[in-house]
Amino acid sequence: MIHPQTKVQFISDEVGYGVVATALIPKGTITWVQDPLDRVFSKEEVQRLPSFAQDQLEYFAFKNSRGQMVLCWDHARYVNHSFRSNCLSTVFDFELAIRDIQPGEQLTDDYGYLNLNAPWKPMDEGTRRKWVRPDDSLRYARVWDRQLGGAMKRMSRLQQPLGQWLAPSVWDEAQRPEALQRSIQELYCSV
Secondary structure, eight states: OBOSSEEEEEEETTTEEEEEESSOBOTTOEEEEOOTTSEEEOHHHHHHSOHHHHHHHHHHOEEOTTSOEEEOSSGGGGOEEOTTOSEEEOTTSEEEESSOBOTTOBOEEOGGGSOOSSOBOOOOOSSSOOOBOTTHHHHSHHHHHHHHHHHHTTGGGSOOTTGGGSOHHHHHHHHSGGGGGOOGGGGOOOO
């Protein structure tokens, strides 16, 4: 489930649609959580789908660390890529704002931790990185872990509209000091 203070909006002809904030979303806020309505497809289920459905799944879903494809039921599937993303995923099946997200600003992910099947060249953003690669969660883990650590330290001090969607055990685990030792590398799936 995507943060409630967001909406889908047309961004540009090149980008298409994206998810934008309708209010300030502070650093450390949970911006997405995997919920029971998200559809999780096993590798076998994906293989049984017709090719046009597999193509849509490849475009709108992401591969989790278990090799399953997760298709978000709400407008979270319209979150675009950026090498300067303002959200990052955690090993706890939720994403965090890694900096303040201003009203009208797009919520963005770095698709490098979504276990793409092949390298992908997005729009040039003027960054050193030009490609998203299937193993980026291994390559950039140190940087992303540092960004997540700073955001996770703020989580408990903020209102968390999506907190109700987290199991109490997940919230408790994410609040423990040792949670900061868990790396985004755990999201990597080689399958």
